[in-house]
Amino acid sequence: MEAGVAITREDVLHVARLARLEIPADQVEEVQGQLSAILEAVGKVSELDLSDVEPTSHPLDVVNAWAEDEPRPSLSREEALANAPDPSEGAFRVPAVGS
Amino acid sequence: MIDTLRLTAEDAAGLLKRKEVSSEELTRAYRASIAERDPELHAYLHVTESADGDGVPIALKDVITTKGVPTTAASRILEGYVPVFDSTVAACCKDAGLPLLGKTNLDEFAMGSSTENSGFGPTRNPWDPERVPGGSSGGSAAAVAGGLAPWALGSDTGGSIKQPASLCGLVGLRPTYGTVSRYGIVAFASSLDQVGPLTKTVRDSALLMQVISGADPRDSTTVELPQPIELPEAEDLRGLRIGIPRELNEAEGMEPGVKQSVDAAIRLAEELGAEVGETRLPRSVEFGLACYYLIAPAEASANLARYDGVRFGHRAQVDGDLTELYERTRWEGFGDEPKRRIMLGTYALSAGYYEAYYGQAQKVRTVIKDEFAAAFRDFDLLVSPTSPTVAFRLGEKAENPLAMYLSDVLTIPPNMAGLPGLSIPCGLSEGLPVGLQLIGPQFSENALFRAGHALERAFAFDYVPERLR
Amino acid sequence: MTGWEPVVGLEIHIQLKTQTKMFCRCENVWGEGPNTRTCPVCLAHPGTLPVPNGRAIEWAVKLGLALGCEVAERSVFHRKNYFYPDLPKGYQISQYDEPLCTAGRFAVPGSGGDHEIGIVRAHLEEDAAKTVHVGGKAGRISGAAHSLVDFNRGGTPLVEIVTEPDLHSPEEARRFLQLLRQTVVELGISDAEMEKGSLRCDANVSVRREGEEGLRTKTELKNMNSFKFVGDGIAAEVARQIEVYESGGEVGQETLHFDPASGRISSLRSKEEAHDYRYFPEPDLVPVEPPAALVERMRAEIGELPAARIRRLEGELDFDLSYGLVASGRDELYERVPGERRAVANVVMNQLAATGAHPGRVNAEELGKLIEARDRIPRATFDEALTAAGEPGFTAERYLAEEAVTDASELDPVIERVLAANGSQVAAYRSGKEGLLGFFVGQVMRETQGKANPKVVNERLRERLGA
Numbered sequence A: 001m002e003a004g005v006a007i008t009r010e011d012v013l014h015v016a017r018l019a020r021l022e023i024p025a026d027q028v029e030e031v032q033g034q035l036s037a038i039l040e041a042v043g044k045v046s047e048l049d050l051s052d053v054e055p056t057s058h059p060l061d062v063v064n065a066w067a068e069d070e071p072r073p074s075l076s077r078e079e080a081l082a083n084a085p086d087p088s089e090g091a092f093r094v095p096a097v098g099s
Numbered sequence B: 001m002i003d004t005l006r007l008t009a010e011d012a013a014g015l016l017k018r019k020e021v022s023s024e025e026l027t028r029a030y031r032a033s034i035a036e037r038d039p040e041l042h043a044y045l046h047v048t049e050s051a052d053g054d055g056v057p058i059a060l061k062d063v064i065t066t067k068g069v070p071t072t073a074a075s076r077i078l079e080g081y082v083p084v085f086d087s088t089v090a091a092c093c094k095d096a097g098l099p100l101l102g103k104t105n106l107d108e109f110a111m112g113s114s115t116e117n118s119g120f121g122p123t124r125n126p127w128d129p130e131r132v133p134g135g136s137s138g139g140s141a142a143a144v145a146g147g148l149a150p151w152a153l154g155s156d157t158g159g160s161i162k163q164p165a166s167l168c169g170l171v172g173l174r175p176t177y178g179t180v181s182r183y184g185i186v187a188f189a190s191s192l193d194q195v196g197p198l199t200k201t202v203r204d205s206a207l208l209m210q211v212i213s214g215a216d217p218r219d220s221t222t223v224e225l226p227q228p229i230e231l232p233e234a235e236d237l238r239g240l241r242i243g244i245p246r247e248l249n250e251a252e253g254m255e256p257g258v259k260q261s262v263d264a265a266i267r268l269a270e271e272l273g274a275e276v277g278e279t280r281l282p283r284s285v286e287f288g289l290a291c292y293y294l295i296a297p298a299e300a301s302a303n304l305a306r307y308d309g310v311r312f313g314h315r316a317q318v319d320g321d322l323t324e325l326y327e328r329t330r331w332e333g334f335g336d337e338p339k340r341r342i343m344l345g346t347y348a349l350s351a352g353y354y355e356a357y358y359g360q361a362q363k364v365r366t367v368i369k370d371e372f373a374a375a376f377r378d379f380d381l382l383v384s385p386t387s388p389t390v391a392f393r394l395g396e397k398a399e400n401p402l403a404m405y406l407s408d409v410l411t412i413p414p415n416m417a418g419l420p421g422l423s424i425p426c427g428l429s430e431g432l433p434v435g436l437q438l439i440g441p442q443f444s445e446n447a448l449f450r451a452g453h454a455l456e457r458a459f460a461f462d463y464v465p466e467r468l469r
Numbered sequence C: 001m002t003g004w005e006p007v008v009g010l011e012i013h014i015q016l017k018t019q020t021k022m023f024c025r026c027e028n029v030w031g032e033g034p035n036t037r038t039c040p041v042c043l044a045h046p047g048t049l050p051v052p053n054g055r056a057i058e059w060a061v062k063l064g065l066a067l068g069c070e071v072a073e074r075s076v077f078h079r080k081n082y083f084y085p086d087l088p089k090g091y092q093i094s095q096y097d098e099p100l101c102t103a104g105r106f107a108v109p110g111s112g113g114d115h116e117i118g119i120v121r122a123h124l125e126e127d128a129a130k131t132v133h134v135g136g137k138a139g140r141i142s143g144a145a146h147s148l149v150d151f152n153r154g155g156t157p158l159v160e161i162v163t164e165p166d167l168h169s170p171e172e173a174r175r176f177l178q179l180l181r182q183t184v185v186e187l188g189i190s191d192a193e194m195e196k197g198s199l200r201c202d203a204n205v206s207v208r209r210e211g212e213e214g215l216r217t218k219t220e221l222k223n224m225n226s227f228k229f230v231g232d233g234i235a236a237e238v239a240r241q242i243e244v245y246e247s248g249g250e251v252g253q254e255t256l257h258f259d260p261a262s263g264r265i266s267s268l269r270s271k272e273e274a275h276d277y278r279y280f281p282e283p284d285l286v287p288v289e290p291p292a293a294l295v296e297r298m299r300a301e302i303g304e305l306p307a308a309r310i311r312r313l314e315g316e317l318d319f320d321l322s323y324g325l326v327a328s329g330r331d332e333l334y335e336r337v338p339g340e341r342r343a344v345a346n347v348v349m350n351q352l353a354a355t356g357a358h359p360g361r362v363n364a365e366e367l368g369k370l371i372e373a374r375d376r377i378p379r380a381t382f383d384e385a386l387t388a389a390g391e392p393g394f395t396a397e398r399y400l401a402e403e404a405v406t407d408a409s410e411l412d413p414v415i416e417r418v419l420a421a422n423g424s425q426v427a428a429y430r431s432g433k434e435g436l437l438g439f440f441v442g443q444v445m446r447e448t449q450g451k452a453n454p455k456v457v458n459e460r461l462r463e464r465l466g467a
């Protein structure tokens, strides 16, 4: 897929859905305009032919960082739930998954 | 009488050491300044009522998690969140005995360059309250420049320490990626975020780096600095080879006053004994911004997925199902800029677009790394303006995200390469501070501090805002 | 079913029994109260960062080696993005295009020779939390459907194993899984109990005409939670697909659920949106480049693998018995018990297993003595001894002292009584129902309170009834 291609209304809705953001219908156009402008600007990266270049996902060349398998104390249940918007029966309560 | 506008952290430490003041007296003096000037500046989101420690008090950007003290990242989605743990840097400050004055304002989730994107109202620049302090660490910068804290910590992803330091006449260090722990730093873009000091002097910056730097077993991406941080003493630059990357010094949109101040600073560096020569970073500057605005939003889109109203933070009132709860909570809780970046990042990572956007941006990152590496074969440090402009007016760029993004055009390229950068004030333009950016190879903090200190002495810049003197 | 060939690949998730979770140091335990083994990291509080569990990395390497995989020189964790309440970060840390182990071959012995199953990959990831669904009675406001999330399990280390579509019958799939389970258990890295969910299996199923090249559309059969259900589920799906094709239809790509109670396959509601996991390299972690010393240390820890042992035991037993011993993990005891091999194998596999005695705790020497004396002691005594064989300090001595009654002069009167009391059965036997012999043996054993030697009873009865 080419970079810098204009984003459609459907793209905006699809991306918002993937990101779990509920865009009110009357704001889709505005978001579409802003995203299109930004995408056009960042699409500049495709001007370079970098087929022979390795990607960099990390600024430091560090490897093999891991910890010993030794337990440390967990939070108390009270602490774990201290910030919970809807604690219930020692757990985090959420509405049922989709219908 | 403690002059909080002028007192450096180093001097404050001296007063404490000589028992001329107590830590409580210091803290009280800063609280009084906060009470006096923060209603205008709005540098703080939360001011502590009491804090432990016998050292020089400190303010922390509100992305730095503090146990028992609200931490919001200036987002409504974290309103009311009280962490049950300390970030590593907050713990380092506690261990060093630095009492916490409070949590400072920022662009929501550190996304912005003016602190206008805060979910709780903007911060104003102590040099001119009609202007922005820069961002995203604008609260920390305004607090130090306005005498509301002797020193502060900020965080820098695309320039969020260096640029507000520049706009507020302060010293700001963005350390080498991986030298300061990110554990407990509310994440924006993990491969770029780095905590660092905002101070009045270079020596204060080095002192604070001594407190916060070092490998952390809770952050797999940290390493130990090869040499411990030293307090700079030297006042000359003999033997130092300074490179002037043409593209960073002649960038589009550079204000003439900024250019003049920086040129004068470079001449002064030569007088202090530095060897100065021109170098090039053609693709880093041309493509850096585009590269950054793909990588940072992509990482952010994942980092901000945890704000879902289940375990902490804001939760929307909905009668519907889980998807509705997620979508409503996130739309209500996030401000415009985080939402914009989440969608941009989601798009850049989504099926069919990854290679063209995110994958390509990672390759551009390699190009940038290589260009800097080449420049450092000939030079020890590179210099440029930190920001193409001095502090701009509130609202001036608020409606145009792309114009705002350009504020970081000079700080982003070295950040993409994981390089340390120090911004020091080098003069005034239209009565407002201009920042000089010093860029070094990875782990060159001591060299940056040495050069910065020598230049700072030579510039003799007065960091107290003119209108408050 | 004739004329069609099933094509099956498996995706298996195995929970590692490390002390701590994959990316935080909360205890990795099962069955504690909800949300008592959590920390800011596994609750995904802002700013928290993952730190990999070194032992989990070692064990994944060990498992990879046991599966004949190549251990990658460099392996990278990725973020797999999707929203679900059991996934606190909004992404799972998993591996994508640079997994830890790749390109393995795992031999499944069969009576007709080995069948090699290709292993595409074995990679490390973190488990999701546990969600319990409650409420949901229609029309009752207070009963609104909701879920309770417990993060204790969230972040448990998982190895995901993906096979090539090399399995060609439900039975073969079941055997592969059993042998894989036994391998994992012997490596000491997991309990691998399907009932507890520490071993989970999904199957990709398609069918094709015998001799046909290429693969047809596959369906994904989710979460079959016992070995039997894996076999039954695949069999049911294979049958369904064949029926679809034979009635002129097409099999669609979908995710299916097998209900073991009804034996029926049903479609899981397809998500409104196609999955788009937006994988990208996890910037909070650095690459894993397993040092040669680590790989060699793991290789040295691997003993003789189950498949090899089946082949070795086959030298002294038949295939089914050696497969059964190894797949059930009873071969270790079998090998320790002295005596005639087939007799030992049968007792270990059958009678001893029936008593529930833990094979690892059985005193092999003493069990050998019992088996050797099996025909000389009363059946009841032998059974009693087996039941006690796993207890500490068990010796065979006192059971061996109870000689069985072999003296014909003692047994004959009992036999006469039994025959006299069961005249109709005697007549039936003599008219050809020879299966009734067991009935008479049973009666005699009962009359003697199990003290008669069954072999002698057998002989005497045959002699009497044959007359």
Ligand SMILES: [Mg+2]
Residues within 6 Å of the ligand: C013, C094, C125, C160
């Ligand atoms: Mg998986």
Ligand SMILES: [Zn+2]
Residues within 6 Å of the ligand: C021, C024, C025, C026, C037, C038, C039, C040, C041, C042, C043, C155
């Ligand atoms: Zn944990």
